[in-house]
Amino acid sequence: MGDDASLTARKAQLRKECLAARDGVGPLRRAMAGTRLYARLMGLRGRTIAGYLPIGSEANPTHAMRVLARDNRICVPVVTARGAPLRFREWWPDCPLEKGAFGVPVPTEGGWRVPDVLILPMVGFDAGGGRLGYGGGYYDRTLAGMGDALAVGFALEAQRVEAIPQERTDITLPYIITDAGVFGADGTV
Template identity: 35%
Template structure:
């Protein structure tokens, strides 16, 4: 299922509807972030045609001064933390080769979590490494906002397959908020 959803996302990104959907998701996500009023927002660097959260941050001027952090993933032991990010092009990479912030370690109060798939009740299907799930389990007070395309909605049983899987607080798609 994971491979199929990633392939669907790639096909969607190449299609005519992607630009309008991206604008709609940017507006919906910006509205959610403004409403949540985070002190520090954990974001992610998009890969494999994930939604670029920078579009949402640019969609509302009230988000221009928001403190941001990017994940830093470790391979051994498998772990993730957030590092403050100054919005410049990330010049550092984590142990998985993903761009990360150069600032100090921080714990955001709201994190945006990319979803390969998601269920209406907040279960998330990711890439299978468990990085976000382990981090969320260690930080239960954090508001977790899944970011996905609406076509990636799946059955809850298909999304929650591992013991370490964590429920998201809500999911935002181009069609609006799911599971709030």
């Protein structure tokens, strides 16, 4: 039990550090991150891509989502129940939105979709593909049931830490895109 408590405490401390670092990133680095995201995904055609509508100082994928929507279906996550995997509702530029769970904007119209590519927000990450979220486990539960869908983490380089403590339910990401580059789970750019 002590190990669980220390892991929880370490993750809580990392969240504070990563959120403070993310808050301090200026507009140029943020724009660079969005450009790299689009550059990595611009060749996709006919896919269903789950982006997200950012809250707070999260890295913002919406410009890339707008451009990708020309050739792909775009959807965003919706929390439908506490402890349940996320569901994804279709999104398009300027679609009607309302505040969902945790104050996150969600579409009020559009069908439910199953993405084959997911862009994940992150609080923090490490070079090995470890992802630190907000602590609710929504993306870990969702990814566990997504089969061969490609999960791409999206963050700002300031959010990188040496190592994210891993629990057995944590999912390692194959790619993380930041303002500094595209990193694979093996730590390479």
